[in-house]
Amino acid sequence: MASKKEIKAKAKKIGYSALQKTSSFTKKAGKSIVSNPITALNIIIGMAGVLALYKIYKFINTGFEGDPHIDNEVIGTGGNTDGATISNQQAKNFAQQLLDAMNVKQPFWGTDEETIEAVFSQLTVGADFIKVYQAFGKKDYNGNNSPPTGVWSSFDSYEPKDLVYWLKSEISTADKAYKIVKERIESTGVFVF
Numbered sequence: 001m002a003s004k005k006e007i008k009a010k011a012k013k014i015g016y017s018a019l020q021k022t023s024s025f026t027k028k029a030g031k032s033i034v035s036n037p038i039t040a041l042n043i044i045i046g047m048a049g050v051l052a053l054y055k056i057y058k059f060i061n062t063g064f065e066g067d068p069h070i071d072n073e074v075i076g077t078g079g080n081t082d083g084a085t086i087s088n089q090q091a092k093n094f095a096q097q098l099l100d101a102m103n104v105k106q107p108f109w110g111t112d113e114e115t116i117e118a119v120f121s122q123l124t125v126g127a128d129f130i131k132v133y134q135a136f137g138k139k140d141y142n143g144n145n146s147p148p149t150g151v152w153s154s155f156d157s158y159e160p161k162d163l164v165y166w167l168k169s170e171i172s173t174a175d176k177a178y179k180i181v182k183e184r185i186e187s188t189g190v191f192v193f
Helices: 004-035 037-063 088-102 113-121 126-136 150-155 163-170 178-186
Strands: 138-141 159-162
Touching (some): 004 037, 088 113, 088 126, 088 163, 113 178, 126 178, 138 163, 159 163
Antiparallel strands (some): 138 159
16 A cells, blocks of 8 residues: 555646646647637537527526416325325335336236226325325326327427326216226315316
């Protein structure tokens, strides 16, 4: 193992070498600018143009947020989990089962209402649903299911949405699972379904 003195000497040598290389590069860049002022000016103007275009894009993108009165938020967050009959691990498992059921792809994309009904039949009190809701968090939703992964995701439009939003979007009043889902969610006293 090297001594502190050897390490200090080596660090000093590396620092000096880096300083010399930086100084040499700066001198070469300065000479290049002096000998080619038009090229240097074009580069600076190009960089300023790119910066200006970026600033314009950011201004336009943030300046037009759309209609502020669109209702795209689910009412209610948090909630008390006292009295829950399921563990945190069970809540995570149920949250994953619900996500999988809403992303079912066999034979076509759709929703597996039977799995949703089976999960909700195991949630006996509102606090159970709140645990599952918290375990689910917010998942990217494109209006049909989770967006594709990889390069295809850049061709999709999606936003993170919570479990209540997903369920409202995936289950219709005609579905058999609707009644049990609605009852359990509204039994929390926090959410409206």
